[in-house]
Amino acid sequence: MTHPVPEAMSPGPLKRVLVVSYSQTGQLAAIVERILAPLRADARIAVHVETLRPEPAFPFPWSFFRFFDAFPESAHLVPPALAPLTLTGEEDFDLVILPYQVWFLAPCQPITAFLKHPVAACLIKGKPVITVIGCRNMWMLAHEKMRGLLTALQARLLDNVVLTDQTPTLASLVTTPLWLFTGKRQALACLPVAGISELEIKRCIRFGRALLDALLAGRECNDQPLLPGLQAVVANPRLLVSEKAGTRSFYLWGKLLRWAGPPGATLRQPLLVLYVLFLIAIILSVVPISLVVQTLLRPFLAKRLDKLKQQFEQPSGSGIDRLSQYDF
Numbered sequence: 374m375t376h377p378v379p380e381a382m383s384p385g386p387l388k389r390v391l392v393v394s395y396s397q398t399g400q401l402a403a404i405v406e407r408i409l410a411p412l413r414a415d416a417r418i419a420v421h422v423e424t425l426r427p428e429p430a431f432p433f434p435w436s437f438f439r440f441f442d443a444f445p446e447s448a449h450l451v452p453p454a455l456a457p458l459t460l461t462g463e464e465d466f467d468l469v470i471l472p473y474q475v476w477f478l479a480p481c482q483p484i485t486a487f488l489k490h491p492v493a494a495c496l497i498k499g500k501p502v503i504t505v506i507g508c509r510n511m512w513m514l515a516h517e518k519m520r521g522l523l524t525a526l527q528a529r530l531l532d533n534v535v536l537t538d539q540t541p542t543l544a545s546l547v548t549t550p551l552w553l554f555t556g557k558r559q560a561l562a563c564l565p566v567a568g569i570s571e572l573e574i575k576r577c578i579r580f581g582r583a584l585l586d587a588l589l590a591g592r593e594c595n596d597q598p599l600l601p602g603l604q605a606v607v608a609n610p611r612l613l614v615s616e617k618a619g620t621r622s623f624y625l626w627g628k629l630l631r632w633a634g635p636p637g638a639t640l641r642q643p644l645l646v647l648y649v650l651f652l653i654a655i656i657l658s659v660v661p662i663s664l665v666v667q668t669l670l671r672p673f674l675a676k677r678l679d680k681l682k683q684q685f686e687q688p689s690g691s692g693i694d695r696l697s698q699y700d701f
């Protein structure tokens with residue numbers, strides 16, 4: 374006959390997981406909660422959620438000027454101030470989950486602020502990290518920047534999970550800004566609902582189930598991905614031409630805007646109007662033209678695109694061989 378272990382003698386958690394949290398509409402928070410559900414349900418895992426609070430807070434919904442005024446600092450990875458963290462940097466975690474949104478083809482400002490915070494440098498050094506992206510659909514170059522930030526911190530990036538809006542690129546170019554400016558996912562009945570589908574968010578529980586198994590087996594100590602075979606990321610390298618053009622323009626115009634003053638400076642406003650006109654011209658020309666040209670050149674580009682797809686899907690990959698085990 375077995376006796377229940379008295380509470381005072383029960384062993385503490387076996388594994389400690391740090392999760393950084395920031396979400397304006399609640400979309401990324403919902404994705405993260407689905408991933409965390411299996412970990413939270415197991416007494417052997419302790420989850421600490423560190424919520425980032427930029428000071429001053431970024432607005433939601435956004436006004437037109439506040440929105441575009443955020444691009445220079447986003448593109449140049451300039452960190453905003455954060456309210457004091459609850460952690461000191463002396464805590465020891467077995468795994469760090471870093472969810473982030475993409476803002477202007479770069480990691481969003483609050484996560485950049487965290488990664489440039491001295492406390493994060495202590496927490497993350499040498500630790501296994503899993504990034505989770507929830508964005509419209511352009512994340513590849515933001516992730517290159519994220520890799521750079523993590524390398525500077527000597528983190529070990531084990532996995533990258535990416536969730537995107539599945540409506541066609543040209544449709545979400547309209548629905549996403551409408552959502553961000555009005556706060557409504559479906560601002561007009563004739564347009565698709567903006568954001569990542571509820572089903573895809575629900576299915577994120579598969580990552581939590583796989584993580585639980587991996588943590589209990591101690592696999593986070595190795596350098597192999599913990600989430601292969603779960604279709605963690607499906608890259609679309611056809612968007613890379615637009616991402617490169619956008620990143621270049623955000624960087625160069627961002628320099629000019631930053632020269633004109635800090636966020637909110639009066640001199641930035643006329644420059645922002647000019648930039649937005651330029652951006653609309655780029656979006657209406659570069660995005661459709663590059664997609665059409667790539668469609669025409671598909672037979673010649675196939676090998677190159679395939680190589681890029683594999684490269685951007687590292688380390689977790691788009692394989693599906695473990696879905697039957699974890700996606701039920």
Ligand SMILES: Cc1cc2nc3c(=O)[nH]c(=O)nc-3n(C[C@H](O)[C@H](O)[C@H](O)COP(=O)(O)O)c2cc1C
Nearest residue numbers: 396397398399401474475476477478508509510511
């Ligand atoms: C200022 C800003 C810029 C954005 N830029 C991009 C972008 O370049 N690429 C992209 O795919 N999504 C972009 N998005 C969409 C976000 O990545 C994200 O999907 C959306 O803001 C909802 O996130 P949240 O509610 O979890 O914070 C942007 C959103 C904001 C607020």
